[in-house]
Amino acid sequence: MNDIRHISQEDLALHAMQVLSAEESAAVRAHLDQCAQCRGDLASLSGDLALVALGADQQPLPAGARERFFAKIATEANMSPAADRPSVVSIQSKRPNPAAVWVPWLAVAALLVVSVTLGFEVQRLRLALEAETEASGRQAAAHARAQQVLDVLSAPAAQHVLLTAAKTPPQPSGRAVYLASRGGLIFQGNNLAQLSEDKTYELWVIPASGAAPIPAGLFRPDASGNASVVLPPLPAGVPAKALGVTIEKAGGSATPTAPIILAGAAPTAGE
Amino acid sequence: MNDDGLLIVRVQTRDQVAMGAIFDRYATMVYSVAFRVLKDAAQAEDVMQEIFLQVWNNPERFAQGRGSLGAWLAVVARNRSIDILRRRRPTESSDEVVLHAATDLSSEVERNTLMAKVRGVLKRLPQEQQRSLELAYFEGLTHSEIAARTGDPLGTVKTRIRTALASLRKGMEA
Numbered sequence: 001m002n003d004i005r006h007i008s009q010e011d012l013a014l015h016a017m018q019v020l021s022a023e024e025s026a027a028v029r030a031h032l033d034q035c036a037q038c039r040g041d042l043a044s045l046s047g048d049l050a051l052v053a054l055g056a057d058q059q060p061l062p063a064g065a066r067e068r069f070f071a072k073i074a075t076e077a078n079m080s081p082a083a084d085r086p087s088v089v090s091i092q093s094k095r096p097n098p099a100a101v102w103v104p105w106l107a108v109a110a111l112l113v114v115s116v117t118l119g120f121e122v123q124r125l126r127l128a129l130e131a132e133t134e135a136s137g138r139q140a141a142a143h144a145r146a147q148q149v150l151d152v153l154s155a156p157a158a159q160h161v162l163l164t165a166a167k168t169p170p171q172p173s174g175r176a177v178y179l180a181s182r183g184g185l186i187f188q189g190n191n192l193a194q195l196s197e198d199k200t201y202e203l204w205v206i207p208a209s210g211a212a213p214i215p216a217g218l219f220r221p222d223a224s225g226n227a228s229v230v231l232p233p234l235p236a237g238v239p240a241k242a243l244g245v246t247i248e249k250a251g252g253s254a255t256p257t258a259p260i261i262l263a264g265a266a267p268t269a270g271e
Numbered sequence: 272m273n274d275d276g277l278l279i280v281r282v283q284t285r286d287q288v289a290m291g292a293i294f295d296r297y298a299t300m301v302y303s304v305a306f307r308v309l310k311d312a313a314q315a316e317d318v319m320q321e322i323f324l325q326v327w328n329n330p331e332r333f334a335q336g337r338g339s340l341g342a343w344l345a346v347v348a349r350n351r352s353i354d355i356l357r358r359r360r361p362t363e364s365s366d367e368v369v370l371h372a373a374t375d376l377s378s379e380v381e382r383n384t385l386m387a388k389v390r391g392v393l394k395r396l397p398q399e400q401q402r403s404l405e406l407a408y409f410e411g412l413t414h415s416e417i418a419a420r421t422g423d424p425l426g427t428v429k430t431r432i433r434t435a436l437a438s439l440r441k442g443m444e445a
């Protein structure tokens with residue numbers, strides 16, 4: 001070991017395991033006090049040694065270990081305040097039979113330990129229940145959305161639209177299922193060209209009533225040119241004449257900008 | 272702040288539920304490390320109880336930032352067990368232990384996966400490296416004692432331990 005040259009990794013490892021002699025450890029400590037680099041190396045080696053500890057075969061806890069731990073905590077909690085009550089001690093000193101005095105106190109202490117343990121168990125179960133409830137809520141929400149998707153896809157009244165490019169290859173295309181009564185729309189685009197960062201594709205529902213096109217979601221294709229829009233927020237009860245896709249600025253637009261990249265007429269509902 | 276960090280903050284407010292969560296998460300691991308060193312259930316439980324009592328009474332020691340709670344508990348369990356094995360006074364091990372452990376052990380799945388991986392890497396080490404590391408780490412022998420027991424030169428013993436740790440780190444990163 002050398003204070004000037006840093007402690008070797010070998011000696012740092014032995015120091016971390018506390019198996020150096022007292023003199024060697026003192027020398028290492030003296031160096032570590034002055035050397036941030038060696039302190040860092042030591043911390044890394046300690047991390048490695050923690051892994052070695054984790055290599056120990058797992059043993060089941062002895063029965064009752066948990067209860068003993070919480071009883072110990074409860075006992076400590078009860079001991080501290082008791083020490084601040086000299087009046088209790090003075091009563092004890094007046095009793096002719098000290099053992100008789102301790103019996104009720106021991107009973108109280110035992111009951112206290114039991115009640116604290118039970119209280120803890122109740123809290124633990126409550127937390128577990130809350131976690132279960134939360135998980136159940138998440139599952140219900142996921143299920144509801146999946147059901148919505150199924151409803152739109154399988155509804156007899158859904159309008160199935162095939163969107164194709166006006167020009168030849170590569171052939172961007174899109175398929176959409178639109179359920180006007182619910183405002184449900186599922187769109188899948190394929191072979192879409194990649195866009196620059198400041199641009200995005202925007203899907204539009206063109207109402208049969210002749211009203212202005214309704215924005216139905218922004219999307220960008222993945223590396224394979226595929227993209228989808230699933231259940232964008234749309235008003236219910238707006239039958240579509242057609243669906244279209246345009247290229248807009250990254251944040252989207254309130255009105256479609258020409259040219260229309262993909263377009264498809266929506267057949268009458270139920271066709 | 273990770274989940275363990277939040278639990279420690281709650282323990283600082285004497286929250287027994289949080290302490291219970293830490294106990295449930297790490298007690299088996301701490302007990303197993305102590306048992307591996309001491310090979311005695313009663314002594315191993317004593318070490319385990321003492322360490323968790325220390326967390327309960329002085330959570331700020333860990334809250335000051337000593338790396339992963341799980342890794343810290345494992346190292347302290349080993350150090351305290353070695354103190355008992357060698358019948359020496361408790362070292363200041365828990366205060367001194369500061370470690371860099373990249374792995375978060377708070378998830379049971381990740382913890383079990385990690386343990387299995389560690390065992391796999393350790394088993395693949397050359398026999399003499401395994402032996403030197405085990406004698407130093409789980410039996411607390413000094414390198415001189417290991418050299419005397421195995422008949423190897425001191426320098427060789429040191430190199431084997433260092434190489435074993437380096438291989439373990441590399442194996443875990445792979």
